[in-house]
Amino acid sequence: MMDVSVMNFRGIDKAEFLLSNIILLAGPNGVGKTSICLAVAAAFSQQAIPFLQMSDKGKVATTITKAESGRMVRTGYETGGVRLRDGESETQILWPQCDVKTKGKPPTASVYATGLLSVLNLPPKEQVRALADLIKAIPSADEMKASFMEAGMSEKAALDTVERVLVNGWDAIAEAAKTHGAKLKGQWETYTGESYGSAKGATWLPMGWEDVIAQMSDETLTNALANAKQALETRIASEAVSASLVEELQKKAAEIPVLTSEGERQAITWRGAQKDCEDARKAHAAAVAALPMVEVGGAMAEPLACPHCKKKVAFKDGGLVKVAARAAAVEPAPEAVAAVEAMRAKVAECRELVNLTGRKAAAEQRNLSDIEYRLREAHNADAKAKNLLAKPPADPRPVEAFRDEVRLCESRVEAKRKKEGADRAHASIAANQAYVNLLMPDGLRKRKLLRALDDFNTRLAELCTKAAYKLVSVDEDMAIRYGGRSYYLLSASEQYRVRAIFQIAFAFADGAPVVILDGADILDADGRNGMFTLLGQLDIVAVVGMTMNKPEQVPDLERAAIGVSYWMADGRIREIKEAAQAQ
Ligand SMILES: Nc1ncnc2c1ncn2[C@@H]1O[C@H](COP(=O)(O)OP(=O)(O)OP(=O)(O)O)[C@@H](O)[C@H]1O
Numbered sequence: 416m417m418d419v420s421v422m423n424f425r426g427i428d429k430a431e432f433l434l435s436n437i438i439l440l441a442g443p444n445g446v447g448k449t450s451i452c453l454a455v456a457a458a459f460s461q462q463a464i465p466f467l468q469m470s471d472k473g474k475v476a477t478t479i480t481k482a483e484s485g486r487m488v489r490t491g492y493e494t495g496g497v498r499l500r501d502g503e504s505e506t507q508i509l510w511p512q513c514d515v516k517t518k519g520k521p522p523t524a525s526v527y528a529t530g531l532l533s534v535l536n537l538p539p540k541e542q543v544r545a546l547a548d549l550i551k552a553i554p555s556a557d558e559m560k561a562s563f564m565e566a567g568m569s570e571k572a573a574l575d576t577v578e579r580v581l582v583n584g585w586d587a588i589a590e591a592a593k594t595h596g597a598k599l600k601g602q603w604e605t606y607t608g609e610s611y612g613s614a615k616g617a618t619w620l621p622m623g624w625e626d627v628i629a630q631m632s633d634e635t636l637t638n639a640l641a642n643a644k645q646a647l648e649t650r651i652a653s654e655a656v657s658a659s660l661v662e663e664l665q666k667k668a669a670e671i672p673v674l675t676s677e678g679e680r681q682a683i684t685w686r687g688a689q690k691d692c693e694d695a696r697k698a699h700a701a702a703v704a705a706l707p708m709v710e711v712g713g714a715m716a717e718p719l720a721c722p723h724c725k726k727k728v729a730f731k732d733g734g735l736v737k738v739a740a741r742a743a744a745v746e747p748a749p750e751a752v753a754a755v756e757a758m759r760a761k762v763a764e765c766r767e768l769v770n771l772t773g774r775k776a777a778a779e780q781r782n783l784s785d786i787e788y789r790l791r792e793a794h795n796a797d798a799k800a801k802n803l804l805a806k807p808p809a810d811p812r813p814v815e816a817f818r819d820e821v822r823l824c825e826s827r828v829e830a831k832r833k834k835e836g837a838d839r840a841h842a843s844i845a846a847n848q849a850y851v852n853l854l855m856p857d858g859l860r861k862r863k864l865l866r867a868l869d870d871f872n873t874r875l876a877e878l879c880t881k882a883a884y885k886l887v888s889v890d891e892d893m894a895i896r897y898g899g900r901s902y903y904l905l906s907a908s909e910q911y912r913v914r915a916i917f918q919i920a921f922a923f924a925d926g927a928p929v930v931i932l933d934g935a936d937i938l939d940a941d942g943r944n945g946m947f948t949l950l951g952q953l954d955i956v957a958v959v960g961m962t963m964n965k966p967e968q969v970p971d972l973e974r975a976a977i978g979v980s981y982w983m984a985d986g987r988i989r990e991i992k993e994a995a996q997a998q
């Protein structure tokens with residue numbers, strides 16, 4: 416059984432009571448109902464200064480400083496305090512020291528269950544964050560990992576990202592992912608020279624793109640380029656070779672007329688030389704024939720001997736004739752000797768001429784065949800040149816066509832490089848954007864929140880049914896409604912019902928043993944009955960503050976067996992039955 420003791424806190428002098436079922440604090444204005452509610456809330460939430468607000472940045476702060484906390488002590492006293500006991504465990508707060516002392520494991524409740532803060536009063540962004548926290552809508556590490564992998568991350572990268580989210584927080588990692596996305600866009604823009612857009616990124620094609628390029632491997636394209644370059648080089652080389660070759664051949668062919676006439680002249684010269692030679696031979700033969708057939712003394716050589724009779728013989732008219740024996744005895748006449756000598760000289764001279772003219776004729780013949788050879792060469796060259804000029808090269812296209820082919824291959828290689836680079840960057844951007852979307856406040860966290868909201872709405876519906884209230888619900892867009900109407904449109908008492916239902920729901924979500932509902936006098940009879948009916952059915956302590964003018968107007972919860980009603984006066988608290996008797 417829990418009990419509370421409050422001393423010299425705000426308007427309270429001294430108040431002690433047990434905490435069970437419903438505690439109704441009733442009394443006129445300014446008697447200390449709220450003071451007790453705040454002291455109990457301070458003890459359960461272990462907040463020494465129970466005046467809280469939430470900043471735009473989601474930080475819970477006290478509205479008074481610790482230095483100002485003395486103002487919470489009842490005027491005229493040095494110290495005040497609250498003590499919450501639950502068996503052996505205890506929480507004690509002393510003011511103005513703001514000391515929170517605990518013993519054992521005292522019961523605790525969140526600032527939302529105790530009513531020190533209401534999500535309904537938070538700035539919209541913080542409302543989402545606080546709701547997420549309260550209904551346990553924060554994705555677990557396993558859920559995070561699964562979602563990242565679903566978005567395309569590897570298991571290792573997903574685990575790494577989970578780790579970084581847990582260490583640095585969602586927003587820091589979302590920012591880092593966004594920065595990475597900007598870098599990837601930069602890469603895409605480098606490839607394309609254009610500014611990135613996700614639709615553009617999905618369909619972008621480089622200049623000169625042909626669908627056929629997509630089917631070609633990098634190797635095919637670079638090989639085609641190398642081949643085109645080679646073909647161009649070969650084409651340029653063959654052009655140069657054939658041009659110089661034709662020029663050379665034509666130069667040779669130009670000698671044909673000169674060589675032809677030179678050849679004709681040389682043929683005449685050669686025939687002349689042959690004739691001279693022929694004449695010389697004839698002259699020689701004549702000179703030899705004219706030689707005498709008889710021996711002419713010692714001036715002549717020994718006559719030949721006949722092979723049969725051994726008599727002296729000599730050649731005459733192709734046959735042998737006998738040489739007269741007496742002739743040997745005859746001294747030849749000197750005139751005859753001189754004539755023979757002259758004839759012999761003539762023979763030698765003729766032989767010399769035969770040799771000379773023979774050599775000359777041979778030389779002229781060589782000259783002629785030389786000219787004829789050169790003429791044949793010239794004719795060959797002429798034919799070759801004509802042939803070359805008439806016959807087209809292996810690939811007859813002009814060099815410029817080869818250059819165009821090289822350019823085409825180059826532009827294909829370049830287009831593929833750009834397309835693939837841009838596509839890669841685009842895919843990375845899309846994947847990264849998927850992570851960013853998950854990491855943003857409205858990403859994975861919101862998705863989990865929506866699932867948790869389903870459960871939460873179910874609980875809210877149960878509570879509202881028990882209180883016979885209209886349905887309190889939270890939309891998918893986090894708008895809070897009562898009977899389908901937006902919170903800000905509701906009457907003050909309707910808003911109170913919503914806050915009360917939320918508080919109870921949060922107390923359950925937290926496992927808090929208490930809920931504190933001050934200012935319940937705003938509710939009419941039906942509203943109060945509904946609330947008490949609801950609280951009476953819950954396994955939780957409720958502290959309810961309610962302005963009442965007279966003790967007899969206060970509902971007796973003890974008689975209804977759902978709690979205890981108290982009457983407050985002069986900073987003190989009394990059970991309603993005692994207060995009624997006192998009057
Ligand atoms: N430090 C303090 N010393 C003495 N009285 C204080 C101090 N602080 C606040 N009070 C007064 O204590 C009284 C009780 O205030 P409290 O808010 O508890 O009243 P209440 O019963 O909730 O009134 P209401 O019906 O208006 O809500 C008030 O008159 C208030 O001005």
Ligand SMILES: [Mg+2]
Binds near residue numbers: 448449450933934960
């Ligand atoms: Mg009050």
